[in-house]
Amino acid sequence: MFSKVLIANRGEIAVRIIRACRELGIRTVAVFSQADADAMHVQLADESVCIGPPPPAQSYLQVPRIISAAEITGAEAIHPGYGFLAENPQFAEVCENCGIHFIGPPASSIQMMGDKAAARRLAARSGVPILPGTEHPVRELQEARRAAREIGYPVIIKASAGGGGKGMRVVINPEALESALATAAAEAAAAFGDAGVYLERFLSDPRHVEFQILIDAHGQGIHLGERDCSIQRRHQKLVEEAPSPALTDSLRQAMGQAALSVARAAGYRNAGTVEFLLDERGDFFFMEMNTRIQVEHPVTEMVTGIDLVKAQFRIAAGEPLPIAQEEVRLAGHSLECRINAEDPDRFLPSPGKVTNFRPPGGPGVRVDSHAYVGYIVPPYYDSLLAKLIVHGRDRDEAIARMQRALDEMLIQGVQTTIPFHQKVLRHPDFLAGKTSTRFLERLAQEQ
Amino acid sequence: MDLKELKALLRLMEGNDVEELEVEEGGRRVRIRRRPVPGRVPPAAMNPAPPAATSVAATASPLSPMAAAAETAGLIPVESPMVGTFYRAPAPGAEPYVKEGDLIQKGTVICIIEAMKLMNEIEAEVKGRIARILAENGQPVEFGQRLFLIEPA
Numbered sequence: 001m002f003s004k005v006l007i008a009n010r011g012e013i014a015v016r017i018i019r020a021c022r023e024l025g026i027r028t029v030a031v032f033s034q035a036d037a038d039a040m041h042v043q044l045a046d047e048s049v050c051i052g053p054p055p056p057a058q059s060y061l062q063v064p065r066i067i068s069a070a071e072i073t074g075a076e077a078i079h080p081g082y083g084f085l086a087e088n089p090q091f092a093e094v095c096e097n098c099g100i101h102f103i104g105p106p107a108s109s110i111q112m113m114g115d116k117a118a119a120r121r122l123a124a125r126s127g128v129p130i131l132p133g134t135e136h137p138v139r140e141l142q143e144a145r146r147a148a149r150e151i152g153y154p155v156i157i158k159a160s161a162g163g164g165g166k167g168m169r170v171v172i173n174p175e176a177l178e179s180a181l182a183t184a185a186a187e188a189a190a191a192f193g194d195a196g197v198y199l200e201r202f203l204s205d206p207r208h209v210e211f212q213i214l215i216d217a218h219g220q221g222i223h224l225g226e227r228d229c230s231i232q233r234r235h236q237k238l239v240e241e242a243p244s245p246a247l248t249d250s251l252r253q254a255m256g257q258a259a260l261s262v263a264r265a266a267g268y269r270n271a272g273t274v275e276f277l278l279d280e281r282g283d284f285f286f287m288e289m290n291t292r293i294q295v296e297h298p299v300t301e302m303v304t305g306i307d308l309v310k311a312q313f314r315i316a317a318g319e320p321l322p323i324a325q326e327e328v329r330l331a332g333h334s335l336e337c338r339i340n341a342e343d344p345d346r347f348l349p350s351p352g353k354v355t356n357f358r359p360p361g362g363p364g365v366r367v368d369s370h371a372y373v374g375y376i377v378p379p380y381y382d383s384l385l386a387k388l389i390v391h392g393r394d395r396d397e398a399i400a401r402m403q404r405a406l407d408e409m410l411i412q413g414v415q416t417t418i419p420f421h422q423k424v425l426r427h428p429d430f431l432a433g434k435t436s437t438r439f440l441e442r443l444a445q446e447q
Numbered sequence: 448m449d450l451k452e453l454k455a456l457l458r459l460m461e462g463n464d465v466e467e468l469e470v471e472e473g474g475r476r477v478r479i480r481r482r483p484v485p486g487r488v489p490p491a492a493m494n495p496a497p498p499a500a501t502s503v504a505a506t507a508s509p510l511s512p513m514a515a516a517a518e519t520a521g522l523i524p525v526e527s528p529m530v531g532t533f534y535r536a537p538a539p540g541a542e543p544y545v546k547e548g549d550l551i552q553k554g555t556v557i558c559i560i561e562a563m564k565l566m567n568e569i570e571a572e573v574k575g576r577i578a579r580i581l582a583e584n585g586q587p588v589e590f591g592q593r594l595f596l597i598e599p600a
Contacts, residue, residue, distance in 0.1 A: 034591060050589040051530055065590060068530040068562040072587035098563065 001317050002026050002077045002101065006070045007041065009081030010060060012370045012387060013295070014041035017079045020309035029073045031066055033059035035378040040370040047073055054380045060084045063091055070100050077101035077316065079309075083382070086292040087114060103316045105291050109266045113289040119266075123286040126265040128258040131277065131285040133200035144181055144199065148174065151201050157181060159188035160196035167191060170202050201285075205436045206277040208232065209244050209284070211259035212300045212308070215269050216315045222325045223256035224304050227273075227296055230435040231424065233347065238417070238440070239424055240296040240336045242303045245395065245433030246278060255284055262289060270315050271297075271308055295338065295387070298368060302334035302391040333398040334391045337406065337421040339369075340383040344419040351379040355413030360405035364391040364398075367409075377414050385416060395433065399425060453477070458599070462522050522578050525571065525595040531562030533582045533594060543584075549577045550600075557595060560588065575599040 006029040007017045014030065018041060021028045030045035035054035042048045049069040052059035059065075061084060070078055078100055080086040092107035104110070113119050120130050132151040137160045138144040148155045148171065157180055159167025167188030169180040181197065189195040207230045215221035228244035229237045243252070259274035266289065273290040297308045306322070315321070341350045354375045359367040369386030371377075377385065390405055392398035406422050424430055429439065456479060460468050469478040527533070535543035535558055545557050556568045557577070579596040582588055 049530055049587075050591050052590045059590075064563055065530040069589070071563065072530065072532060 002313065004029065004073065004075045005077045005079055005103070005313075006031065006066070006073065006075035007045070007081065008060070008066050008078050009084055009086075010036055010039060010041060010370075010381065012368050012384060013081040013293075014039075015044060015370045016368055017081060017309055018044050020307060020313065023307075024310060024313055026313065029069065029075050031060070031069050033380070035380055038376070040372060040375070049073065054378065056084065056380065063088075063094055067094060067098055067100070071098070075100070077103055077313075079103040079312070080292070082292045082294060087290070089114065101316055103270070103312050105268050105270050105272060109268045110291045112266050113291050116288055119262075119288055120286065122265050123262045126258075126261040128262050128286045129284060131201050131203070131287075134198045137196035137198050138181075141178060141181065145174070145177060147199050148177055151199055154202040154204070155199050156202040157184040157197050157199055159184070159192055159194070160198055161188065161192040161194035167197060203277055203279045203285075205438050206230075206279050207244065207246055207436050208237075208275065209247065209255070209278045210273045210275040210290075210294075211256055212297070213259050213263050213268075213272050213274060214308075214311055214315065214321060215260075215263060215272075216321045217269060217318050218320050220321045220324075221260050221264060221268075222321060222323065222328055223259050224300050224306060224308075224328055225330045226252060226255065227299055228435065229296060230437050231430075231439050232437060233440050237296060238338050239421065240299050241395075241398070242299040242334050243330055244278075245435070246282075251282060251284070258284070258286070262286060271312050295384070296336050298366060298387060298389045299334040299336045302366070302389060303330045303332055304328060305331070332391055332393045333395040334389060335398045335402045336387055336389045337402065337425075338384055338417070339386040339388055339409070339411070339421070340417045341377045341385045341414045342383050342417050343415045344417045347417070349379065349383045350415035351377045351383075352414045353377075354385075354411060356410055357412075358408075358410035359386070360388070360408035362405075364401050365405050366390070371411070385411070385414070388421075399431065453479075458523055459521065462519055462524065462596075519596055521598065522596040523573055523575070523599055524593045525557065525569070525597060527560060527588045527590060527592045527594055528569070529560055529562050529567065530589055531560040531567070531587070533584070533586050533588045534559040534561060534566075535580070535584045537566075545577050545580075545595075547577050547580055551575060551577060551597070558582075569594070571597065573597055573599050 001024055004027040005021055007014045018028045028045040030042045030048040031051045032039060032042045032048055033052055033054045051065040051069060052062055078095055085091040087110055089107045089111040092102045092110055095102040124130050134147045138147055154170055154172045157169040167184050169184040171177050171180045184197050185195040188197055207228060209226050209228050211226050212224040226244050226247060227240050227242045229240045231239040255276060262274050263272055271293055273294050275287045276284045277287055278284045301308055343350055354371050357371050357373050366389040367386055371385050388405055390398050390401040392401050403425050406418055409418055467480040551571045553574050555571045557571050558569050560567045560569055576598045577595060578598040582594045
């Protein structure tokens with residue numbers, strides 16, 4: 001096991017990583033910007049090194065300073081956390097070249113999965129379903145008709161050269177295809193100077209379901225079940241749960257194996273997450289792979305009993321996986337609410353000084369946070385202030401526990417999204433397990 | 448108050464760790480507030496707790512804050528622009544670039560910071576005299592750490 005590790009991150013994840021290191025007997029080095037000199041991760045680490053002024057580009061993204069900090073402190077490994085340099089293949093490569101262990105997958109896997117189109121092709125080659133679509137723009141009507149029939153209606157027509165909703169048309173049935181193609185192409189030509197359009201299966205209201213995988217250095221891989229992260233605002237996850245209310249055991253098995261296939265095809269090692277979209281018919285489609293530990297990893301930890309960050313260190317140190325797939329058990333139900341320092345109605349950031357911080361407690365409640373009374377939330381970084389995680393013997397108990405914990409939680413001095421979560425956790429659709437990626441859109445329309 | 452005077456005021460504030468300064472002169476008032484650099488972790492925090500032999504030495508000032516401020520009044524700090532190891536000379540055994548009392552020009556190389564096996568020459572930004580050397584040869588330094596105090600000419 002490593003004797004000293006540098007944590008190339010900040011905030012709650014840096015605290016999380018330091019906690020795992022403590023339990024493994026690993027000495028810790030924190031790096032910090034001048035805005036984070038009093039941050040919790042700096043206080044908890046054994047050593048700390050200032051790496052620059054507040055802006056991330058001048059501090060937490062400064063590869064030479066971070067490597068240098070590892071060298072002067074004698075750190076043998078760097079854990080990149082999530083965000084910042086966690087999925088930067090050049091950083092992983094620099095670590096490898098400097099003889100520093102990068103706690104994560106090989107640089108080549110990061111590179112491969114970072115190219116989203118290449119990742120889709122890899123998934124397809126591995127026999128994993130991807131959202132059906134045309135590989136190249138369609139040139140004329142017959143080709144389009146054929147493609148749409150193969151893909152399956154409803155299809156969406158998208159401009160090859162653009163985005164922002166221009167040159168997009170949803171086609172529910174074959175009769176509407178011809179005119180939709182014509183108008184989409186005309187719009188695309190007008191907006192982007194290129195009339196090229198391609199077709200893709202349209203999912204009207206999918207769920208976002210992702211699978212946690214672990215692969216060790218000896219080629220053994222397991223999946224630890226799924227997380228349902230459908231509650232998102234502008235593609236930012238806000239509430240996550242494990243297991244997903246929509247999955248049956250057989251679907252879980254199929255998706256879990258698909259996740260492992262994609263990861264193996266990418267030469268993956270260590271912890272990773274494979275994201276799928278799940279439609280109302282129970283068809284799942286590979287979207288992308290995240291080659292890092294994720295924000296919402298705690299819900300998987302709560303239902304499996306496996307410490308994922310410790311697993312990352314163990315895998316990086318060459319240890320074999322602690323259990324086989326048959327021994328993985330998902331027990332009970334877990335929910336996580338991301339508490340951000342934001343206005344709960346308009347989600348605008350709310351930096352400032354935390355004047356009161358009273359986290360909830362009691363059975364089945366976990367709080368992952370770097371906040372403390374007197375902590376000044378800086379304006380330079382993301383607004384995640386705390387993750388409130390609960391576990392219960394089933395979904396109903398987990399919900400009751402989360403409602404109780406949210407009501408108990410007190411943060412003053414900055415605005416937080418606690419009131420928003422309280423609303424979500426009382427919404428009839430949420431209680432019924434009817435969550436999908438348009439849940440928040442519908443919630444907003446109800447106000 | 449012209450730009451030159453404002454700059455001098457800013458240097459004065461920096462050199463004394465003053466956060467806010469208000470000056471009234473000839474009916475015009477200027478208030479300058481610096482965003483304070485929160486208490487940096489002193490070099491001692493980079494030492495492992497066990498008393499193993501290391502090349503890192505703490506340079507905690509023995510002066511009280513007031514006395515320290517008086518001592519550094521008017522002096523311009525040279526802060527490390529990178530993370531690495533501080534060296535006073537171009538090579539082991541060679542003469543140090545500068546000693547306390549030496550006169551320097553803008554652009555004079557005053558030390559080396561080694562980072563990732565590269566030797567980076569650090570140049571003075573002002574003309575003046577080396578008043579204090581705050582880091583020791585071979586000491587690991589962090590971003591923003593004070594290395595020298597220069598009395599501007």
